[in-house]
Amino acid sequence: MIATKKENFLLKLRGSGTIIRYILGILAGGYLLWRLYRVFIVQSAFGLETWTRLLIAGLVIGSVYALIAIGYTLVYGVLFMINFAHGEVMMLGSFAGFFVLEATRAMEVNGPGGVATSFSNAYPGLAILLAFVAGMSFSALVGFYLEKIAYRPLRKAPRLIPLISAIGASFALQNAALLLFSPQTRTYQNPDILTRGQGWRLMINDSAVILPYTGVFTMVLSIILMVGLILLVKRTRLGKSMRAVAMDKDTAALMGIDVNKTISNTFIISGILAGSAGVMWGLHNGLLHYFVGFLPGIKAFTAAVLGGIGNIPGAMLGGMVLGLLEALGPAALDISFQLKDVIAFVIMIVILIFKPSGLLGEVLSEEKV
């Protein structure tokens, strides 16, 4: 009798929760529609050229988010934990790339015609390649040791514990960077052919829209990396062992797969992607300091949740969608541009309330939860 009363009460509570959710959903949806109506129909405030600019910015930032988000999703796949230090892995990669570019910028060589010039301008392709190699390998190294030191000893602990360790590792890495590199903000030294702000000029409605070289470079390179990752996961031995470990660690071990090595490899691959994202971010945005990994890290986590955590195409889609919403959202809703971060986090809350499994995610099985 008591049990049924309690059950009834719980059912009612759950019912009212659904109603509240619907009401909230209708209110929020109505507000959004009203804002969109005002901006697009009543005011038609912005022309096509503005929208194109925002679209370009959104695609560029979205591809960076996508690369970082893949790291969250891969690690979640094998360990069922959120690697909150992943943004810091990206920041450290960005520093490694920065130092390479600075060194190549400072190095004097004889350019064509015997004119003294800097190495990074004489051989810009090589300088950029070196920066990426440095950024990717340093981030890979950081990811590898991060797992070994902060997560592996806690493998059998309850799931909250490695999460706390991840937050601790995030602070530790941030402060290590603060100590090593000082709090000053640095400017990325791009080779002249990739100067920030320069690009192809598109004429739309008689005004120039710049399609920046760094932006196109970022998008193209991240697409190449993502295709490479998908091939790696689908086709190679390494990728297959990662998928097997993600599905069932014990059974994977019974197939002869070294589970620890596979988990290390997952962190290395996540690190490579985060490091390349860090160098791209530096080349495109230009600013670098010890805190630069925090926001992209949290945003990419949001993107991974948006796409469905644990799902690789989901992370890519989530990153692009988040980048676009962030770039187009403030203008479309006629709110201050500074509110773009709010948009990202509101999206995260909405996803967690209405569709926790994300856009492409599946319902987690009991075993995984």
Place this chain on the structure above:
Amino acid sequence: MLNVSNLHVHYGAIHALKGVSFNLEEGEIVALIGSNGAGKSTLLKTISGLLEATEGEVSYQDEIISGQPAQDIVSKGVIHIPEGRKIFPKMTVVENLEMGAFLLRDRRLVAERMEAMFERFPVLRDRKKQLGGTLSGGEQQMLTMARGLMTNPKLMLLDEPSMGLAPVLVEKVFDIIEEINEQGTSILLVEQNAQMALSIADRAYVLETGRITLSGDALDLMENPLVIEAYLGG
């Protein structure tokens, strides 16, 4: 071939195996029977390296394998087919078989073995491109066995192959086990279905709450009144 001596295993505070000793000779089918919670699966997991023994040792072909990681034990030709049909649900049948051959680097050999598996388990050929999770229980059992056979193991540890299968399928699974044995693979069979297990085994051990309480030829055990009462339904 396999020698287990005085094996103790703890799950936290629970003392799951309390000094288990037994052996298995090359070519044999040895059955381990016992009720739920007797420690049968624990024993297999300890042999295959998924669990660590607190005391005692396991040796295989005169080499101590207890304490070695699971993937090293697999590479010696000891295949553990876990309970509950642990296929990879989101991989296709072909991919599952490829996982079974993870240690084989020779692609042609893998293709050859896979073809042999399709001959032996024709139902898998029909389901080739299907995801493992969408197969029926019997098909999944066939798939786990085929996956285990991909490396041509010398010793197979089989955990409850009959669990949750219809009687017709149980017979079929046991026929296949006998066939595998005839082709030279030794088999350690853990079963709750004592009747079936004893009917194909050469020797058997009875495991009760972490200890071996009876052992002997399978045929003798089938007539042992204690076994009849406890496991063969009196």
